[in-house]
Amino acid sequence: MNEGASDNNPADLNNEKNPINDANRRCNCKKKQCLKFYCKCFNSGNLCNDSCSCKNCMNTEANKDGVEEIKKHIQWHNPDAFDSKTGERNRNGCHCSKALCFNKYCGCFRNGVACTLNCLCHGCKNIYGIKGSSSGANEQEPVKDSNSGTKNVELETMDTASSSQSPHANSSTQLSENSDDGVDDEMGNSNVNNIHMAMPSNQVASSDYDFAVHQDHVDAPYYDLPLTLVQIQRSRNDFTEQQSTDLFGDSDWQGESSFLNSPSVYSDDNVAELSSIPRIQSIEKYQPHETHGFDQEVEASLGAMTLQHPFLRSSRQTNNGDATNMQLLLHPHLHGHGPSSDIADYEENSYHS
DNA sequence: GAGTTTGAAACT
DNA sequence: CAGTTTCAAACTC
Numbered sequence: 001m002n003e004g005a006s007d008n009n010p011a012d013l014n015n016e017k018n019p020i021n022d023a024n025r026r027c028n029c030k031k032k033q034c035l036k037f038y039c040k041c042f043n044s045g046n047l048c049n050d051s052c053s054c055k056n057c058m059n060t061e062a063n064k065d066g067v068e069e070i071k072k073h074i075q076w077h078n079p080d081a082f083d084s085k086t087g088e089r090n091r092n093g094c095h096c097s098k099a100l101c102f103n104k105y106c107g108c109f110r111n112g113v114a115c116t117l118n119c120l121c122h123g124c125k126n127i128y129g130i131k132g133s134s135s136g137a138n139e140q141e142p143v144k145d146s147n148s149g150t151k152n153v154e155l156e157t158m159d160t161a162s163s164s165q166s167p168h169a170n171s172s173t174q175l176s177e178n179s180d181d182g183v184d185d186e187m188g189n190s191n192v193n194n195i196h197m198a199m200p201s202n203q204v205a206s207s208d209y210d211f212a213v214h215q216d217h218v219d220a221p222y223y224d225l226p227l228t229l230v231q232i233q234r235s236r237n238d239f240t241e242q243q244s245t246d247l248f249g250d251s252d253w254q255g256e257s258s259f260l261n262s263p264s265v266y267s268d269d270n271v272a273e274l275s276s277i278p279r280i281q282s283i284e285k286y287q288p289h290e291t292h293g294f295d296q297e298v299e300a301s302l303g304a305m306t307l308q309h310p311f312l313r314s315s316r317q318t319n320n321g322d323a324t325n326m327q328l329l330l331h332p333h334l335h336g337h338g339p340s341s342d343i344a345d346y347e348e349n350s351y352h353s
Numbered sequence: 354g355a356g357t358t359t360g361a362a363a364c365t
Numbered sequence: 366c367a368g369t370t371t372c373a374a375a376c377t378c
Contacts, residue, residue, distance in 0.1 A: 028373065029373065031371085031373090032371095036362070038371085038374095039372095043362095096359085098358080099375090103376080104374075104375055105358085110375095
């Protein structure tokens with residue numbers, strides 16, 4: 001199907017395994033010949049290709065002139081219609097009313113970006129940054145609902161995340177039952193966070209700080225996605241490379257060129273920042289000189305360290321196509337639990353307390 | 354795989 | 366331009 005068609009925008013991280021870029025999600029259009037914004041490919045400014053399952057597709061290399069003509073017509077009305085920076089279905093923010101920005105119905109979630117003031121969503125629980133978070137990119141008012149006034153955003157987010165994955169099941173049960181644990185999961189599945197695990201997972205145990213650290217190796221294109229709860233739990237039970245570490249300086253992390261060894265990542269300033277902010281809502285940092293050898297342009301566009309989730313402080317490095325996806329989970333109520341603290345304990349003791 | 358739900362695009 | 370319909374993806378069973 002769609003022979004001859006190909007991606008026409010290779011410069012925009014159009015990696016097949018990049019879940020953030022919707023260009024890697026091929027379309028299945030039946031009626032509109034892939035010439036409307038209903039079509040994911042067309043919407044992304046791309047031609048359909050062999051991966052698509054569309055019918056009567058006209059968004060092909062063979063019809064490139066026609067496609068360009070239609071695009072020009074659309075752009076005449078809306079010059080920003082194919083602005084690759086804004087992403088598919090996220091040009092003006094989402095309007096989610098039922099999905100709570102917590103699954104792929106939400107354009108922001110699909111694109112791996114935070115909801116913003118432009119969004120008209122209700123009950124936003126976008127793990128990449130809720131509407132109303134305090135990041136520089138999304139300086140907004142606190143999220144409120146009609147029942148409880150200002151929400152405890154972090155706890156509610158984790159509540160949702162955990163409840164969606166049977167939070168009270170023990171880890172081994174959950175791992176065996178949940179087919180979305182990422183291990184055998186190829187692209188196209190329905191996993192919420194959809195992280196393909198390319199290497200054995202490992203764990204970095206929590207320190208004496210109010211955090212637990214979890215990391216897992218993922219394919220490089222996934223490095224800036226939060227780990228799923230299942231993956232975190234798996235990493236806890238998969239002690240292939242368990243290590244304990246002092247997060248903020250004297251790390252005994254053994255990995256070469258680990259970002260943990262970079263004092264600027266867990267700098268005194270960051271510690272102070274984390275100490276002074278009871279609950280991180282959304283912080284983004286860009287440290288252009290900490291490239292750790294991966295593509296400068298990618299890093300420039302995504303940042304060396306991303307703190308987007310209310311609970312999660314994630315960072316990553318890449319090496320030969322693999323990435324280390326690491327997260328710190330705030331443990332506001334479990335200070336001092338150390339390496340043996342349990343995610344389940346965390347969930348129950350944090351958001352229920 | 355069929356049916357349902359969802360949010361956005363397209364239409365009226 | 367507000368309301369409705371259509372669409373394709375996401376999701377559930």
